[in-house]
Amino acid sequence: MKPSILSLLWVLAVPPTFADGLPTKEVLTLRAARAIADAAEAEAARRGAAVVIAVVDDGGNLLVLHRLDDTQVASVEVGIAKARTAAIFRRPSKVFEDQVRNGRVAALGLPGAVSLSLILLVVAVAILTAFRRLARAAVVEP
Numbered sequence: 285m286k287p288s289i290l291s292l293l294w295v296l297a298v299p300p301t302f303a304d305g306l307p308t309k310e311v312l313t314l315r316a317a318r319a320i321a322d323a324a325e326a327e328a329a330r331r332g333a334a335v336v337i338a339v340v341d342d343g344g345n346l347l348v349l350h351r352l353d354d355t356q357v358a359s360v361e362v363g364i365a366k367a368r369t370a371a372i373f374r375r376p377s378k379v380f381e382d383q384v385r386n387g388r389v390a391a392l393g394l395p396g397a398v399s400l401s402l403i404l405l406v407v408a409v410a411i412l413t414a415f416r417r418l419a420r421a422a423v424v425e426p
Contacts, residue, residue, distance in 0.1 A: 312339075317347040325350055336363035344368035 317339040324337045329352075336359040337350040344367070351360055366377040373379075373394075383391040 312341050312347065314347060317341075321348040321350050325352065328352060336360050338363040338367035340364075340367045340371045342371055344371040 321337050321339050324339075328335050328337070334352050334355040336352070336355055337348070338346060339348040340346050346364055346367075349360070349364070351357075369377040369380065380391050383389075
């Protein structure tokens with residue numbers, strides 16, 4: 285059975301009543317995210333800091349990323365992870381770093397949780413593994 289034009293017009297003309305009770309929320313626009321990043325960049329320049337600035341939405345999705353001159357490339361992933369953690373847990377990522385420092389390493393088991401300590405540990409393990417591979421490759425068999 286094909287819907288008639290009259291029934292289609294009826295559906296379009298009558299707004300759904302269930303939407304009336306739905307809450308609305310403000311969202312971070314790209315324009316606002318750029319303004320935040322620009323302000324952070326100005327503050328970093330004032331302090332002479334070489335940093336990565338990552339602005340994410342409330343779901344932790346990256347909107348804007350600035351890697352300032354002379355900032356190490358590894359800081360890009362660190363910055364994104366810290367911004368995402370702060371957004372999805374609604375607290376600074378330093379909270380997790382402090383928990384790890386105080387012995388509560390179980391906090392790192394939370395999905396999406398990251399602290400600078402964990403990132404540094406992963407980087408240190410990767411570097412150590414690379415050095416071990418290089419050392420094995422440098423050993424010459426007699």
